[in-house]
Amino acid sequence: MPGHVIEVKSLYKDYQTAAGKFPVLKDVNLEIDAGDFVAIMGPSGSGKSTFMNILGCLDQPSKGDYMLNDQPVARLQGDKLAKVRNHTIGFVFQGFNLLARSSLLDNVALPLVYAGIDKDERHARARVLLEKVGLANHVNSHPNQISGGQQQRVAIARALVNRPSLILADEPTGNLDSKTSEEIMALFGELNREGITIVLVTHEPDIAEHASRQVRFLDGRIVEDIRTSPIAAQGASHV
Amino acid sequence: MFSAMLGEAWHAMGANRLRTFLTMLGMVIGVGAVVLMMAIGQGAEQAVKKSIQSMGSNLFIVLAGPPNMGGARSATGNAPSLNVKDATAMEDLEGVSNVAPINMGSAQVIYAGNNWNTSIIGTTPSYLDVRSWNLSDGYVFSDSDIRSATRVALIGKTVVQNLFGDDDPVGKTIRIKDSPFIILGVLDNKGQSLDGRDQDDTIIIPLTTSQRRVFGAQFSGSVRQIIVQADSDKVMPMVEDSLNSLLRQRHRIREGMDNDFSVRNLTALANSAAETTKTMSMLLGAIASVSLLVGGIGIMNIMLVSVTERTREIGIRMAIGARERDILMQFLLEAIVISIVGCLIGIGIGVGGALLVSHITQAPIVISSQSILTAFIVAASVGVFFGFYPARKAAQLNPIEALRFQ
Numbered sequence: 001m002p003g004h005v006i007e008v009k010s011l012y013k014d015y016q017t018a019a020g021k022f023p024v025l026k027d028v029n030l031e032i033d034a035g036d037f038v039a040i041m042g043p044s045g046s047g048k049s050t051f052m053n054i055l056g057c058l059d060q061p062s063k064g065d066y067m068l069n070d071q072p073v074a075r076l077q078g079d080k081l082a083k084v085r086n087h088t089i090g091f092v093f094q095g096f097n098l099l100a101r102s103s104l105l106d107n108v109a110l111p112l113v114y115a116g117i118d119k120d121e122r123h124a125r126a127r128v129l130l131e132k133v134g135l136a137n138h139v140n141s142h143p144n145q146i147s148g149g150q151q152q153r154v155a156i157a158r159a160l161v162n163r164p165s166l167i168l169a170d171e172p173t174g175n176l177d178s179k180t181s182e183e184i185m186a187l188f189g190e191l192n193r194e195g196i197t198i199v200l201v202t203h204e205p206d207i208a209e210h211a212s213r214q215v216r217f218l219d220g221r222i223v224e225d226i227r228t229s230p231i232a233a234q235g236a237s238h239v
Numbered sequence: 240m241f242s243a244m245l246g247e248a249w250h251a252m253g254a255n256r257l258r259t260f261l262t263m264l265g266m267v268i269g270v271g272a273v274v275l276m277m278a279i280g281q282g283a284e285q286a287v288k289k290s291i292q293s294m295g296s297n298l299f300i301v302l303a304g305p306p307n308m309g310g311a312r313s314a315t316g317n318a319p320s321l322n323v324k325d326a327t328a329m330e331d332l333e334g335v336s337n338v339a340p341i342n343m344g345s346a347q348v349i350y351a352g353n354n355w356n357t358s359i360i361g362t363t364p365s366y367l368d369v370r371s372w373n374l375s376d377g378y379v380f381s382d383s384d385i386r387s388a389t390r391v392a393l394i395g396k397t398v399v400q401n402l403f404g405d406d407d408p409v410g411k412t413i414r415i416k417d418s419p420f421i422i423l424g425v426l427d428n429k430g431q432s433l434d435g436r437d438q439d440d441t442i443i444i445p446l447t448t449s450q451r452r453v454f455g456a457q458f459s460g461s462v463r464q465i466i467v468q469a470d471s472d473k474v475m476p477m478v479e480d481s482l483n484s485l486l487r488q489r490h491r492i493r494e495g496m497d498n499d500f501s502v503r504n505l506t507a508l509a510n511s512a513a514e515t516t517k518t519m520s521m522l523l524g525a526i527a528s529v530s531l532l533v534g535g536i537g538i539m540n541i542m543l544v545s546v547t548e549r550t551r552e553i554g555i556r557m558a559i560g561a562r563e564r565d566i567l568m569q570f571l572l573e574a575i576v577i578s579i580v581g582c583l584i585g586i587g588i589g590v591g592g593a594l595l596v597s598h599i600t601q602a603p604i605v606i607s608s609q610s611i612l613t614a615f616i617v618a619a620s621v622g623v624f625f626g627f628y629p630a631r632k633a634a635q636l637n638p639i640e641a642l643r644f645q
Contacts, residue, residue: 053639058638059639082561083560085557085559085560097554097558110556113243119243162560
């Protein structure tokens with residue numbers, strides 16, 4: 001049976017400032033099942049970005065537990081976190097964050113470099129994913145030669161290349177016009193139907209509509225958790 | 240993995256060609272200067288070593304006459320205080336391998352219509368051993384020639400050229416101070432001595448012949464100098480002491496009286512000359528190394544700028560799974576590639592420059608694989624050393640802050 005991809009228990013995060021300890025997350029509890037599509041919402045400063053950073057293993061909580069795929073990752077550091085990011089999480093950012101000097105193929109294949117996979121397989125897998133996101137004809141282009149929507153598709157392909165259990169998207173449509181936003185969200189929906197777990201941060205309600213579940217943050221706490229539609233796919237059948 | 244990173248380093252360098260070139264230039268100039276200076280320095284060293292070798296190794300020269308005497312003083316070597324028996328006695332001293340008594344002067348030499356003024360050395364066959372001098376043709380006179388004072392001679396290349404031209408001199412008869420001498424052999428080329436004399440402009444004849452028939456001797460058997468060769472460098476001080484005490488005893492010089500001879504350590508003189516050139520070549524190398532250091536600092540500077548500029552890129556790489564050591568390696572590799580490529584160009588320029596210098600000034604140069612290897616290793620280490628700090632700075636960036644960096 002499908003377990004929880006994410007299980008967060010009484011999570012706290014404080015920042016040390018000149019004025020003293022500043023709590024950002026206070027006792028956050030959240031479980032996300034495999035195959036779910038969760039939108040995390042909330043105003044600026046509500047702690048949702050900090051929460052995303054912790055979910056993405058870019059940051060560590062001050063207190064509390066975080067199980068990712070039933071593995072405790074809250075206390076991991078440095079290279080171990082890097083390994084988790086590389087193998088189990090795919091990131092999609094607001095600003096696309098592609099490497100400007102590398103071709104689209106190399107951009108998509110980059111996580112595989114750090115996974116120690118050889119060149120032929122890297123390129124083969126990257127090619128398949130570029131095709132999947134509809135950019136098969138742009139394999140050797142560079143990021144500045146394609147549109148923003150296309151760049152975000154490349155970023156999604158890169159997030160998928162290491163067959164992660166979880167995709168974390170931080171305001172993925174923030175830099176895109178509404179038509180392109182719809183296209184990107186349609187792509188996320190499609191991936192979700194294939195069984196990929198997606199966690200999306202946004203503050204636009206119509207973007208959050210695409211998700212099956214909406215979690216709202218306020219002042220470092222979860223204040224609302226609504227399921228709007230059933231989990232699309234059962235179990236994480238990887239790409 | 241490694242090749243992918245090397246490829247990325249190459250890409251990163253290509254992304255800003257002018258900057259990469261200028262960074263590299265520091266390395267190029269540094270390595271070029273080191274290679275050039277070492278080539279010139281080692282060339283000078285080798286030239287000095289060669290003249291020292293031509294002189295012979297571990298030598299003392301014992302001169303007749305006191306090093307210091309009251310009243311009118313004649314040149315050392317002119318007093319008749321040394322004789323053949325002194326030389327014979329020296330042969331038995333511990334640590335002495337060869338002894339060659341010498342009588343010398345210059346004389347007019349005639350063959351057919353040609354004549355030439357050259358230095359005549361009267362000595363024993365061991366002189367050739369001491370000077371490690373071989374014959375290119377003919378053979379050396381023997382001890383029996385010494386006993387019977389025969390008129391035979393070995394002649395140097397310069398004399399051959401001036402008297403015989405292209406003819407074969409062996410077996411021919413020349414006249415030295417109007418006495419006929421048969422040429423037994425021709426001496427090998429020896430080139431210039433340390434003080435620039437032409438060592439090939441000489442004729443060697445038996446000691447006794449020089450005493451009786453060419454220069455005469457103030458007293459029977461007296462010689463002007465005795466060259467003594469020690470077994471090794473180590474026994475030189477001991478041999479010097481025993482030479483002094485042997486001669487004081489033989490010449491019956493009482494305690495407190497001055498010597499009527501002087502013992503000079505030729506090797507020490509030569510070594511100090513060698514030492515001087517060595518010091519000079521090291522000095523040249525040290526000065527050149529400074530530019531290598533400056534080149535290294537240039538690399539560090541540019542790498543620091545590059546890390547700051549690419550903070551966001553570093554953040555992306557970390558987010559998708561680059562470990563600290565991956566980032567460290569990426570920037571370190573970039574620094575090393577810049578240094579090594581710069582080093583290779585520098586070696587090319589250094590070698591080219593050295594060849595040009597030797598072509599223009601005729602100065603001897605030595606381009607040793609050792610000096611090139613050294614320059615290469617030093618350059619690579621400079622890359623690692625000065626690349627490490629910026630690379631570590633990159634690797635220790637916080638991924639969240641790096642991603643937020645604009």
